[in-house]
Amino acid sequence: MTKKYICYIALLLVTFSIYSQENKASIYGKVTTENSALKGVNVIVEGTSITTKTKSNGEFTIAIPSGNYRITFQHPEFITQTKTIELKPNSSRKIHIKLKSTQLVDPKIDVDIEALNDVKIQGKSKKKKIETTGFAVNVIETKEASLRNLTTNELLDRSVGVRVRQNGGIGSNVEYNLNGMSGSTIGLFLDGIELSTYGQSFNLNNIPLAMIERIEVYKGVLPSHLTGDYVGGAINVVLKKDVSQNSASAAVSYGSFNTVQADLSVTLRDKKSGLSFRGSGFYTYSDNNFETWGRSTTYVNHLQQIIRPYRAKRFNNTYKSIGTRLEAGFTNTKWADQFFIGYNGSSNYNEIPHGITMSVPYVGRYNETEAHVFFLNYTKKDFLAKGLALSVNAVRSNRSTYLQDTIGYAYNWDGNVREVIEFGERVPLKTTGGQQGPKTITNTDRKITNARSNLGYLIANGHRLSLNHKYEATDRTDFDLLIPAYNDLATKGTLVKNILSMNYEAQTFDKKLRTNILGKYTTNSSNQTRSEIVSTNGVNSIVKKDTLTYNSNFGYGATLSYNVKPKLFIIASTENSYIMPSESQLFGAPEINILPNLELEPEKNINYNLGFRWGALDIGNHKVSLYANAFWRNGYKKITQQVVDVSQIQEESDADIQTTKYVNLGQTQARGFEAEITYSYNSRLNASLNFSKFNNVFKQELDESGASHSFYGQQVPNEPFLSANANFQYRFNDVFQKKSIVNAYYNVGYVGEYYIVWGQPDWSLTPSQLTHDLGVNYRFPSGKLVASLDIKNVTNAEIYDNFAIQKPGRGIYFKLNYTFTKFL
């Protein structure tokens, strides 16, 4: 949790005074709070390995060659500040930094300005600050992980209370489970805007960690800058914003299953005008041709006899993804702290290797997605009046999803067409359509406008009021490219969602108690034009009718954080809200086998969280932090995915298990807790252990005949409910070369067994899983080049996330990262 700080302290101990020979210059100064000197602040020269700590009088000194630097000042209880400085040869520079307490800062307003020696200072890491606001939130820092062969999903899966259920290798469908809440109850955000706005091709499978500043995982109650129809919590990916230094970095990784991942990013800033540019790009490719050997894959002979287990190698699972994000604008000008306009474009090619089970493969079923997104960011503190802060994030997206499935033969996992005896002769086996149901070529276009604005006002010291407005409009058009006439009469229209939320945050009792009251008002409206055929005197004509639907709901919540004694915070939060079914829940998503269900009702949820954070406690060379949180969630008319009931389908040809839809499931209750302990020794060993357990319980009291329900109070099947992770990191210095650093990593993950159906028959058991991952990276003495080697699933264990779909076995990946600084 405090890995970042520990890491910096580590750097400090090892690499003090490296650049001491020629071209000498130095920086010295003092770090204070509002009124007193501050000891133990990490002073870090970015892009180098030079760090130091302030002494008890708050003073520090750094010897350094001349040049342009960004100096970061970090302390767990204060807002991190960064200062850009130009150092002439043989000169010395004095800096005085005042750090602000992490207490009471609106999480959305990311910029704190302190005019000091005409140097701009920005707030940066806010892990500690966010984690003690009272929300049940974890902040995952990506700096360390971005050097390794890790996807964002893998990093998330290791953090406390998060379970990422994936259908296979890179690019396969993912569902997030936050302590038993999953599916549409979980919001996925990119800088506070729904990630889906950026298209299916821009997701946590392929967004490189190098582009990400941090990931906030909220369980249950959400802050006003992440409002939406999400009662289970949210994952908010915060991209890097900082452009204060000209720099570039590149990374390329290659490994098992012919997997290539590459990313590149550049930031440029003209100091005089404040004109800045940030550009990033990524490329991902994988054959995902891993082997499976468990029960899930089968071989079917010409008599249709099933031979299992059958060792299969995936041959139909190519994933390809490319994307870029370009933004230009101004930072730290009079009229804006940040003003950026940008373009985010991405495209995907994804083969769908099988249906809901792996038993037989699909060949030639694939989707292609594309998204072109334009966005605008604006933040300004002291906007119009002192203490008033404005931030706007607006996105316009044009995304499309194309699905094709036209191959009419059935295949085996050996890659050959299956055979059958037809009219007495052994012939290739034809399907009754494509690979999954009828032959299909469809395209769905969505035009989405998504904007969030936040206005914060500091009423008085310790009291802040924020207003947040979110607007989302979706315009969806479906095309049937095989039989276009099917959509001749398709309804056209726009769905609009407005959410107005406010929160009032107060610090009282000597700033020990922080309370936050949240209110949220959501409206949904749709303006649809329907086409109907009207026949008059035998002549048909199309009549268009406009219909308007509208609904709204109100939700509220509160959080509390009490600083019992130094380093110990009690945190609590509660929320009462409704969530509306999403577009894909209502209308279906053919590319991931979801049928429409237009009868879905909103679900109501009441959540409570109570927990504490304690630490880091220093005991000699040992540092320990503790976190624990208990939660109690009540869901009414819970929306959940269900295998389609055949009696609900009129035409038999639709009665295919490979499809699901969303339904309202009576009443549920989830109770459980999560905990995390982090430990470091002598700044060389870092370890963290987390654990999450919940009971997701069926709470429908009476059955159809009015008797008490036999399943009342039982664990709802088909959800993993126990998970644990342990992460270890150890640093070795001066291996092979002086001033080099080697980090070794070990991660072990555990998911407890669970059953797919009621009554726990043996065949429905998804066994418990234990995975081990190893990694090592080598930082060359220059600090610019880092090489990483990762071995995932070291023991080649048989692992499953979903419906008996086996995940990849052992994989070995190699990655090189290079950072350029001080150019141009």
Place this chain on the structure above:
Amino acid sequence: MKKNLFKIALLSTAVMALTLGGCSNDSDSETTEPPVESDMRWISLTGSFPDANGTAGNGGTRAYAITEENAANPDYEVDLFKLNGAEYVQGFALKSSRTARVQASADGKFLYNIQYTGTEGGVFNKYSVSGAGQYEEVGFELNTATILGTAPRWVKAAEGIGVGVYYGEALPAFTGTAPNYVYQNPKGTIKIANIDLNNTAITNTGTINVDLGEYEAQGYYISRADVPVLNQAKTKLYIGVNVNRHNVNGTVTTNATTGVISGWETTDERNIGTVTYVVDYPSLRNAKIIISEKSKINNHGYRTMTQHLGTDGNIYQATATSGPDILRISKTTDEYDQNYHFNLDTALGMTGTSIKAWRYISNGLGVVLYTTSGSSGGYIALVNLNDLTATKLATDIESDAALSTTLGQFQNIGAIGNKVYIPLTPAGKDGNIYIIDVTTKQITKGAKLKAASGSFYLGAY
């Protein structure tokens, strides 16, 4: 679970000692069974339970085998849905995430099932029956999904022979573009798969290109095929079909919300009789339709068999699950016997009956489960197909409205000799096995059946 282990250990020791070799692969038997003899006639009872969301009967199917003696004993109790914590403790869970479509060998020694939807929908399994919850998977699993879909319509068409059928590949019901669409008959195909139940293999498949001839222009079309049965000589296969009619003067229908074209307007006006497809067996060639002049009601089943081979060699076909008729297909002409018509309404002297499940027992005698339009509940009648008469056999739960749900999903009426076994439980409520002696026309109440929420008994085998 752990608490039970000791109990189970004790029990299995006891059972082992008694039988010297009867072994269990399932840890469930709570009731002591008499010593297992290899030629014991077991009666398997099946029942369905709700899915994860609580939808009644949709979660899967469990089975439990009892002796004839226990079945007849009103003090004996079967509790197929008994839970210990979250675990079912009595009986065996057939592989199926949803209601299975179970068939059995005539001697009750094997159960056959094709998983009906669920994660392994379309997979065929065969189980040997050795009493109580002792079912053992034998033979090959078969993948029928590619041919028959994942919700297969299949039955045992003759002893040792299973046949599955599947209607699909319908054409769009229209051509042209808005607003002047032109009607097109959807035609489609019926796939057939012959399943060798003894060797667990699909030994032949075939396809019928649906052709209703002159009727197509009038809007008649097939939307489902079901209940295949073999004639006495095993040379002809009769397949029941569901015929509907489009209004050829109408236009397309659309999804109310999305506006996507969903089909063509239909009409209830029907002049075509009950239709059956006939193909040669086992070649599955020479498909043709035969049409009854005696009924205009469809003959496809929902989850149960609707046509049976009589001891006289003719096929008797009910217009289940919505009509009162039983029709006859002649063993000599392989056509409908247009002179034969059994009508349950007439035989019982009432109106509005509809046969939900039935079974031909012997010498023209059969047992029918039916509902009536006049009152809720589910009823039993003994029918004589030779003299076209019927006798209602009263049960004490027959007027329970929930029984009509049960009958709608009912799968199999058990028969041993002249004795008929019908498990009857209104959905979610307790019930009994009812035993009918077709020669004496007596109905008696047998073993008690404990139900649970959204769970009920579906069949005896």
